Amino acid sequence: MQAAIAWVSVLWVAALARPHQQQDHRTHQQHAQHQQHAQHQQHAQHQQHAQHQQQQAHPDPLVVETRSGLVRGYSKTVLGREVHVFTGIPFAKPPLGHLRFRRPVPVDPWHGVYDATALPNSCYQEKYEYFPGFEGEEMWNPNTNISEDCLYLNIWVPQRLRIRHRATIQEPSNRPKVPVLIWIYGGGYMSGTATLDVYDPDMVAATSDVIVASMQYRVGAFGFLYLEPLLSAGSEDAPGNMGLWDQALAIRWIKDNIANFGGDPDLITLFGESAGGGSVSTSLEHLHIIYRFPN
Numbered sequence: 313m314q315a316a317i318a319w320v321s322v323l324w325v326a327a328l329a330r331p332h333q334q335q336d337h338r339t340h341q342q343h344a345q346h347q348q349h350a351q352h353q354q355h356a357q358h359q360q361h362a363q364h365q366q367q368q369a370h371p372d373p374l375v376v377e378t379r380s381g382l383v384r385g386y387s388k389t390v391l392g393r394e395v396h397v398f399t400g401i402p403f404a405k406p407p408l409g410h411l412r413f414r415r416p417v418p419v420d421p422w423h424g425v426y427d428a429t430a431l432p433n434s435c436y437q438e439k440y441e442y443f444p445g446f447e448g449e450e451m452w453n454p455n456t457n458i459s460e461d462c463l464y465l466n467i468w469v470p471q472r473l474r475i476r477h478r479a480t481i482q483e484p485s486n487r488p489k490v491p492v493l494i495w496i497y498g499g500g501y502m503s504g505t506a507t508l509d510v511y512d513p514d515m516v517a518a519t520s521d522v523i524v525a526s527m528q529y530r531v532g533a534f535g536f537l538y539l540e541p542l543l544s545a546g547s548e549d550a551p552g553n554m555g556l557w558d559q560a561l562a563i564r565w566i567k568d569n570i571a572n573f574g575g576d577p578d579l580i581t582l583f584g585e586s587a588g589g590g591s592v593s594t595s596l597e598h599l600h601i602i603y604r605f606p607n
Contacts, residue, residue, distance in 0.1 A: 373474060378569040381422040386429045387471065390518035394471035397514070398573075400432040403565040404463040404558065407530065413537055413550045415557040416463060418565075431456045432464035434505035435530045454505045460534065465527040465562050466506060468517035473574040489576030494566060495526040496559060498586025502532050523575040527562035529555045529591075559591055 374396060375384045385398035404416035411417060434454035443449045473490055497504040497511060506526035513524035529535060535555025543549055567577045582592040 375425055376572050378572060379421070380419055380426075380565075380569070382425040383428045384425050385467075388514065390514045393518040395514050395517045396469045396471050396474050398428040398467040398469075400430050400464045401426070401428045401467070402463065403465050403527065403562045406461040407463060407534070407554075408460055412460065413534065413539075413554065414548050415551060415554055416561045418561065431507045432466070432528055433457045433459040433462040434507060435462040435528055436460050436534050437499075437503040437505075437531050440503070451510060452499075452503070452508070454503075454507070455509065456505065456507045462528045462530070463558055463562075465525060465565065467566075467570075467573055468513050468524045469573050469575075470517050470521065470523075473521065473523070489571060489579070490521050490523060490574060491579040491581065492523045492525060492566065492570050492575040492577075494563060494580060494582050495524065496529075496582065496584030496588035496591045497526070498584060498588040499531060501536055501555065501587045504531060504587065523570065523573060525566050525570070527559060527566075529558035529562070531555055556591060556594055559595060563595065 372384065374387060375382055376398070378401075380402070383398055383401055385396050388395055388397055402419045404419055405411060407414065407416065434456050436458055437454065439453045440449045493513075493516070495506065495511060495513065497506050497508070499505075506528055511526065513526070516522065517524050535558065536553060537550045538552030539550035540547070540552065563580070563582070567580060570577050570580075582595055583589075584592050
């Protein structure tokens with residue numbers, strides 16, 4: 313009788329244990345499946361990241377990676393030396409529509425390679441026409457299309473520096489970077505453009521171990537209209553000095569991206585003439601505004 317009870321007890325315990333064993337087996341299978349799925353996802357992400365890196369490490373020496381996207385410039389020979397030129401790189405959204413008369417908004421990143429081979433628009437302004445045909449006056453008038461869509465910058469890099477400092481994501485350059493000069497044009501805050509022939513820095517870039525950059529900024533009412541006391545509280549329209557904020561955003565863009573062109577973001581010199589010189593003083597006095605823009 314005791315043996316029979318013991319045998320029944322064994323069967324009962326075995327019967328109880330079997331479902332748990334099956335459940336443990338199913339749990340183990342599910343865990344293994346989750347691990348395989350996670351490993352597959354991780355592998356796919358690594359592959360996508362590797363492909364992204366390969367796309368960014370562009371083989372064209374005239375293509376540079378920036379935080380905004382890839383840009384392609386062009387090459388020109390100056391005094392027997394090659395200079396890589398990048399013109400018309402957008403650093404802000406076009407100040408049109410609801411963005412007109414407001415502080416600039418950083419440009420959205422783009423896909424593909426941006427063609428930076430044409431001079432940018434000049435910001436909207438009145439031309440000098442007091443002495444028609446007088447070359448001394450005509451030379452200061454915009455030499456590119458006048459448009460409100462004008463917030464672009466330009467960069468000139470000696471080709472020898474591009475070769476010396478060119479880096480990829482996989483193989484960043486450890487060579488010392490070179491100083492950067494940023495030019496700000498004048499015009500009494502009412503006119504002016506960085507594209508004038510007299511401002512072309514190709515000879516400076518060709519003969520010196522420096523990188524030169526310039527930017528367009530809004531002038532006149534589009535750049536300096538101040539209506540804050542007349543508008544409702546909290547309005548972002550016409551806060552004044554929008555043109556100076558344009559400069560600040562361009563300087564910030566250059567500082568964030570110039571290392572990929574071979575420049576040292578910690579060795580930047582601002583210089584300009586007339587209103588450009590005044591802008592330099594303002595920028596140095598209120599340097600914190602350059603860092604008010606998001607990365």
